[in-house]
Amino acid sequence: MIRSPSKSEAKIIYDINVHGARLMGVSRRGFLTAGGTLAAVFAMGGRSAVARVNASKANLHAHSAATVNGWIEILSDNTVLLRTGKCDFGQSTIYTAYRQIVAEELCVPLEAMTEVVSGDTDRTPDGGGTFGLLRYGQNLRKVAALMREASLELAARRLAVPRANLSVREGVISGATKAISYGELLAGEDLHLVIPISGDLTMPMGLRVDADPPLKPVKDYTIIGKPVFNPSIAPKVTGKTVWVGDVTLPGMLHARTIHPATLGSTLIAPGKLDGKQFPGARLVRIGNLLAVVSPDEWEAVQAAQSVADGCEWSKWEGLPPSERLEDHLRMMATEDPTPVRDGRANKGNASSVKTTRELRASYLMPYHKHAPISPMVSLADYREDGSVWLHTHSQNPQHLRRMIALMLGSDEDKVVVRTYPGAGHYGRSNGGSAGSEDEAVLLSRELRRPVRVQWMRSDDMQWSTQSPAMISDIRIALDDAGRMAAYVASHIGPGMQDDRLVGALLAGMPVIPAPSPATTYGFQSTVLNMSDTWVYGTVPAVLEQAKGGAHPGQHEATDVVGLRSHSMRTPIQFQQNCPREIAISEAAMLAGKDPLQFRLDHVSDPRFVAILERLRTEAKWEDRPSPSPQAKSHGSDPVKGQGVSIMLRDNGYWACAAQVTVIPASGEVKVERMTIVADVGIVINPLQLRRQIQAGCLMGVSQALHEELSFDKGAVTAKDWTGYPILTMAEMPELKVVITDNPTVGIYGQGSESANALASPAIAAAVMDATGKPIRRIPLKPEYVRAAIKLHA
Amino acid sequence: MSTIVVNGQQRKVKASPDTPLLYVLRNELGVMGVKFGCGLAQCGACSVLLGDEEVRACVTPISALEGKPVTTVDGLPQRWASQKGKMSAGTLHPVQQAWIDEQVPQCGICQFGMMIKVTELLEANPKPTDQDIREALTTSGPSPHLCRCGSYAAILEGAHRAAKLMMQGESA
Numbered sequence: 001m002i003r004s005p006s007k008s009e010a011k012i013i014y015d016i017n018v019h020g021a022r023l024m025g026v027s028r029r030g031f032l033t034a035g036g037t038l039a040a041v042f043a044m045g046g047r048s049a050v051a052r053v054n055a056s057k058a059n060l061h062a063h064s065a066a067t068v069n070g071w072i073e074i075l076s077d078n079t080v081l082l083r084t085g086k087c088d089f090g091q092s093t094i095y096t097a098y099r100q101i102v103a104e105e106l107c108v109p110l111e112a113m114t115e116v117v118s119g120d121t122d123r124t125p126d127g128g129g130t131f132g133l134l135r136y137g138q139n140l141r142k143v144a145a146l147m148r149e150a151s152l153e154l155a156a157r158r159l160a161v162p163r164a165n166l167s168v169r170e171g172v173i174s175g176a177t178k179a180i181s182y183g184e185l186l187a188g189e190d191l192h193l194v195i196p197i198s199g200d201l202t203m204p205m206g207l208r209v210d211a212d213p214p215l216k217p218v219k220d221y222t223i224i225g226k227p228v229f230n231p232s233i234a235p236k237v238t239g240k241t242v243w244v245g246d247v248t249l250p251g252m253l254h255a256r257t258i259h260p261a262t263l264g265s266t267l268i269a270p271g272k273l274d275g276k277q278f279p280g281a282r283l284v285r286i287g288n289l290l291a292v293v294s295p296d297e298w299e300a301v302q303a304a305q306s307v308a309d310g311c312e313w314s315k316w317e318g319l320p321p322s323e324r325l326e327d328h329l330r331m332m333a334t335e336d337p338t339p340v341r342d343g344r345a346n347k348g349n350a351s352s353v354k355t356t357r358e359l360r361a362s363y364l365m366p367y368h369k370h371a372p373i374s375p376m377v378s379l380a381d382y383r384e385d386g387s388v389w390l391h392t393h394s395q396n397p398q399h400l401r402r403m404i405a406l407m408l409g410s411d412e413d414k415v416v417v418r419t420y421p422g423a424g425h426y427g428r429s430n431g432g433s434a435g436s437e438d439e440a441v442l443l444s445r446e447l448r449r450p451v452r453v454q455w456m457r458s459d460d461m462q463w464s465t466q467s468p469a470m471i472s473d474i475r476i477a478l479d480d481a482g483r484m485a486a487y488v489a490s491h492i493g494p495g496m497q498d499d500r501l502v503g504a505l506l507a508g509m510p511v512i513p514a515p516s517p518a519t520t521y522g523f524q525s526t527v528l529n530m531s532d533t534w535v536y537g538t539v540p541a542v543l544e545q546a547k548g549g550a551h552p553g554q555h556e557a558t559d560v561v562g563l564r565s566h567s568m569r570t571p572i573q574f575q576q577n578c579p580r581e582i583a584i585s586e587a588a589m590l591a592g593k594d595p596l597q598f599r600l601d602h603v604s605d606p607r608f609v610a611i612l613e614r615l616r617t618e619a620k621w622e623d624r625p626s627p628s629p630q631a632k633s634h635g636s637d638p639v640k641g642q643g644v645s646i647m648l649r650d651n652g653y654w655a656c657a658a659q660v661t662v663i664p665a666s667g668e669v670k671v672e673r674m675t676i677v678a679d680v681g682i683v684i685n686p687l688q689l690r691r692q693i694q695a696g697c698l699m700g701v702s703q704a705l706h707e708e709l710s711f712d713k714g715a716v717t718a719k720d721w722t723g724y725p726i727l728t729m730a731e732m733p734e735l736k737v738v739i740t741d742n743p744t745v746g747i748y749g750q751g752s753e754s755a756n757a758l759a760s761p762a763i764a765a766a767v768m769d770a771t772g773k774p775i776r777r778i779p780l781k782p783e784y785v786r787a788a789i790k791l792h793a
Numbered sequence: 794m795s796t797i798v799v800n801g802q803q804r805k806v807k808a809s810p811d812t813p814l815l816y817v818l819r820n821e822l823g824v825m826g827v828k829f830g831c832g833l834a835q836c837g838a839c840s841v842l843l844g845d846e847e848v849r850a851c852v853t854p855i856s857a858l859e860g861k862p863v864t865t866v867d868g869l870p871q872r873w874a875s876q877k878g879k880m881s882a883g884t885l886h887p888v889q890q891a892w893i894d895e896q897v898p899q900c901g902i903c904q905f906g907m908m909i910k911v912t913e914l915l916e917a918n919p920k921p922t923d924q925d926i927r928e929a930l931t932t933s934g935p936s937p938h939l940c941r942c943g944s945y946a947a948i949l950e951g952a953h954r955a956a957k958l959m960m961q962g963e964s965a
């Protein structure tokens with residue numbers, strides 16, 4: 001602290017080091033009657049950048065890519081504003097867990113966290129995709145801890161009490177009989193805490209706080225662990241929330257895009273727009289991007305349909321039809337140059353382990369759709385000065401902004417992306433785009449009017465990305481005692497993500513690089529990682545490999561759209577864990593062991609032992625070998641079966657049991673009961689976590705029973721909910737969710753992923769238990785179950 | 794020009810008679826508690842009550858309303874108030890209150906239709922069983938009411954709580 005030389009202005013210039021951050025600013029206390037803040041601001045480039053920052057705010061602007069004010073601002077009215085570049089996708093984390101984390105570290109009441117600003121490129125810090133939210137919750141936790149420590153330093157000076165004698169409770173800093181609230185401390189101040197960060201704002205992982213302040217001990221928590229309500233629910237159910245589809249602008253036109261006949265067609269001749277029938281409508285063409293706009297939405301819908309009927313598109317047959325998917329993936333495995341990736345747990349010489357008893361099997365996971373209940377919708381406003389405002393629903397608005405700027409050939413500063421609540425689409429926009437955004441921008445630029453593009457159900461089914469398929473070859477060798485001696489798995493599938501803007505591709509505008517083995521941009525790669533974490537620590541020899549490749553159709557030409565991949569809830573781990581867990585259940589069958597006990601015999605981590613033991617009781621598991629003694633593979637009488645699966649993700653431990661009945665003759669599967677036991681570490685909000693897990697589990701049951709994308713040689717053939725059915729309420733099983741709070745691990749647990757991946761392998765194993773026949777393909781549609789029974793008759 | 798009754802109010806409408814109610818409510822009348830999901834009567838995101846019956850606004854032209862009043866989620870508090878003979882809509886509809894109490898929604902986009910369907914059910918059947926609720930939301934209408942987020946378990950709990958609140962004749 002330096003006393004200013006000027007006597008007339010009794011200002012204090014602060015420059016205090018706080019655990020690697022710098023508390024800076026000029027105190028004009030006594031000169032101002034109202035206001036006052038302490039704001040967290042960033043210094044990009046890590047710790048060394050903090051030292052270079054001078055106290056001028058203009059300089060700070062230059063260092064913070066998105067906004068001058070960072071994650072947290074404490075105001076003199078004792079409220080706290082939280083800004084996050086992450087968005088809410090219906091799991092409420094940013095409104096519940098994030099507020100709880102910050103309030104806990106700052107030691108203020110939760111009610112002080114009055115406002116959350118999220119996902120607007122001009123108003124919020126940090127970027128990255130909206131996934132692993134609680135991993136990034138560590139950023140917030142650290143920023144809040146730094147803010148608390150900075151405030152304690154200030155208070156020590158103000159109260160003339162040594163820092164070590166001060167503590168904070170309920171928003172009041174006290175010690176040695178003196179006390180001051182955050183608000184009183186900050187009245188009249190304009191202070192910022194410069195926090196070192198590193199990373200890249202627009203890339204998938206976003207920014208990272210580069211400091212290690214002391215964190216509040218878990219045992220002192222009073223807010224984390226409470227069943228806090230999600231404040232965004234009441235405005236939603238009362239109709240007050242402005243959803244992305246509700247945003248309007250004066251002079252706005254409604255657009256419907258007319259997408260090509262196939263994923264590789266070019267436009268030969270557009271259909272005719274009948275001006276008499278649709279007097280307000282207008283046809284717009286930019287390359288192969290075709291759209292009808294009208295001030296009247298219903299007119300746009302009808303006119304687009306009539307134009308679409310008359311369009312002539314070139315023929316294109318660059319896809320393997322979905323019934324030939326396995327052959328295609330096998331061919332890709334040998335012909336695609338993408339290198340193989342090894343699993344981290346590989347050990348021993350698994351391929352050469354000799355045995356008399358072994359399982360050798362191949363498992364096929366289909367393409368899945370994210371399938372939001374409302375199709376994508378965006379509103380763009382391209383202005384005369386070349387700036388564009390884009391109103392949309394995106395999990396990664398910063399990267400969307402970068403891609404829009406690239407498409408337009410303009411500065412990123414010219415693009416503002418504002419996000420709103422929308423239909424949950426579970427990862428589809430983690431790279432920025434979910435569809436419609438770029439089309440709205442291009443049409444608005446063309447027409448110089450705000451344009452709202454609403455995709456129809458068929459656009460969303462046929463032109464959005466999909467979660468990639470996988471074929472997995474697994475070999476499990478058993479020793480004489482029936483224990484696993486070796487595990488070998490080879491997973492083959494297209495790369496996880498292609499974030500190129502589909503409208504830009506159609507219009508022939510610049511896009512980010514296509515996925516290839518060499519692409520290092522974001523998640524754009526054909527490389528497939530081993531995403532499933534190996535958990536059977538006692539198996540002596542393990543070899544897991546993943547072989548990626550281009551997405552179907554991609555190699556035809558660089559501007560061909562093809563069947564683009566995209567991460568979806570529990571991405572790639574779903575596709576690798578499911579075959580592994582079915583195979584483990586099959587191996588248990590081969591060994592004549594209870595599949596739950598078989599897992600207990602092979603896991604090494606005590607957290608798995610604890611949840612598997614718990615699952616045994618909670619699920620009323622029958623301790624017996626599989627198949628069931630009553631198993632039957634024929635007849636119309638229902639047979640019962642049980643199955644189990646486990647997963648480790650983001651330090652969360654999961655176990656799941658499924659109880660089913662099967663009619664062997666028809667192949668019908670009814671899921672009777674699902675039980676999930678989760679140890680995710682510190683539970684921030686048991687109420688919201690329980691809801692997330694229940695919902696995730698049911699999405700998983702949906703994936704297990706119904707979901708599979710169908711396509712022919714040119715196009716996705718599923719156009720609506722009849723072509724891509726999902727679970728209905730009538731099919732909902734009895735559901736039991738057990739959350740074991742485990743604060744000893746010191747890490748916040750994730751609940752929004754994992755739960756959806758557990759159902760498929762548990763249900764498949766239960767069908768095997770009921771029928772005695774291997775099930776190596778999902779979904780468990782009656783025809784596939786019948787085929788599996790017949791194949792192994 | 795035609796007149797339709799929406800959430801207790803007479804509204805003049807310019808749209809042509811073949812226009813689906815969905816677009817008229819949202820774009821002409823600014824009633825936003827009805828959402829576009831499929832436009833094909835396959836999902837239930839656009840459900841409204843026509844009189845006492847749930848219909849799909851995306852496929853119901855305004856010419857088919859036959860003078861019956863339309864209720865959307867926005868009008869549920871008022872519907873409840875008038876059923877209780879209260880003068881003003883000071884409290885939420887029990888279904889809305891239950892949806893908050895039970896923290897039902899995940900993303901929430903399907904819940905507009907879910908709440909409308911459950912309101913229809915509870916007005917006709919004040920003490921539904923699990924089975925009644927499942928059937929209402931699956932087989933009773935033109936299609937199942939779909940939820941991608943998998944909130945069905947929460948919806949079941951929400952519907953039972955709403956039934957209790959309705960019996961008590963209070964919601965807040």
Ligand code: FES
Nearest residue numbers: 830831834837851
């Ligand atoms: S939008 Fe009307 S039923 Fe889907």
Ligand code: FES
Nearest residue numbers: 901903940941942
């Ligand atoms: S809550 Fe998201 S679709 Fe139902």
